[in-house]
Amino acid sequence: DTGVSQDPRHKITKRGQNVTFRCDPISEHNRLYWYRQTLGQGPEFLTYFQNEAQLEKSRLLSDRFSAERPKGSFSTLEIQRTEQGDSAMYLCASSLGQAGDSGNTIYFGEGSWLTVV
Amino acid sequence: AQTVTQSQPEMSVQEAETVTLSCTYDTSENNYYLFWYKQPPSRQMILVIRQEAYKQQNATENRFSVNFQKAAKSFSLKISDSQLGDTAMYFCAFMKHATSGTYKYIFGTGTRLKVLA
Numbered sequence: 006d007t008g009v010s011q012d013p014r015h016k017i018t019k020r021g022q023n024v025t026f027r028c029d030p031i032s033e034h035n036r037l038y039w040y041r042q043t044l045g046q047g048p049e050f051l052t053y054f055q056n057e058a059q060l061e062k063s064r065l066l067s068d069r070f071s072a073e074r075p076k077g078s079f080s081t082l083e084i085q086r087t088e089q090g091d092s093a094m095y096l097c098a099s100s101l102g103q104a105g106d107s108g109n110t111i112y113f114g115e116g117s118w119l120t121v122v
Numbered sequence: 123a124q125t126v127t128q129s130q131p132e133m134s135v136q137e138a139e140t141v142t143l144s145c146t147y148d149t150s151e152n153n154y155y156l157f158w159y160k161q162p163p164s165r166q167m168i169l170v171i172r173q174e175a176y177k178q179q180n181a182t183e184n185r186f187s188v189n190f191q192k193a194a195k196s197f198s199l200k201i202s203d204s205q206l207g208d209t210a211m212y213f214c215a216f217m218k219h220a221t222s223g224t225y226k227y228i229f230g231t232g233t234r235l236k237v238l239a
Binding site for chain 2: 036040045047061096111115
């Protein structure tokens with residue numbers, strides 16, 4: 006078990022550029038989540054996948070943000086036309102969900118820091 | 123909408139002493155889950171302890187225990203015999219029961235705990 010891995014760990018980009026983050030969940034986990042965390046705040050939910058289906062999206066996820074999880078394995082989060090307000094840590098998490106499960110502990114990656122200059 | 127409040131931005135405790143971190147939440151749900159996550163400096167967020175709302179017994183994990191008061195909507199974390207490695211940000215989180223169809227965690231703003239030698 007190698008845990009949730011994220012790449013890149015740090016990204017500095019100029020305003021207006023596009024950036025893409027990748028997340029590889031724990032291998033047997035069927036659920037994958039993206040959260041955003043700014044300094045001094047707790048993580049905020051962005052979106053959630055069950056296998057390849059994107060089942061829930063936050064209103065925080067503007068039309069400049071898109072997430073995919075082809076084949077239900079790794080996921081990508083793309084931010085187009087970045088703005089300074091997008092500067093944050095983007096956290097990926099995964100969990101093993103089963104039919105009728107009564108709880109859902111999620112396991113986080115180390116995050117991808119984005120700085121928009 | 124659910125909210126999670128952590129009213130203590132920072133706390134400190136002497137090594138080997140006991141400290142309690144506060145968390146309150148607001149929900150109209152009857153079935154839900156509560157979590158405490160730990161985020162060490164520049165490290166990934168890890169689960170400390172979880173509590174199912176339908177269970178009256180407070181959860182414990184080694185030196186970590188919770189005081190869950192459902193009627194008061196309070197979920198405090200007690201750390202006994204504090205160790206230097208407990209220094210971290212601690213986040214309280216809420217999740218509705220899986221039957222609600224959502225797996226979104228709602229996090230508080232965190233409490234920065236420093237254990238002093």
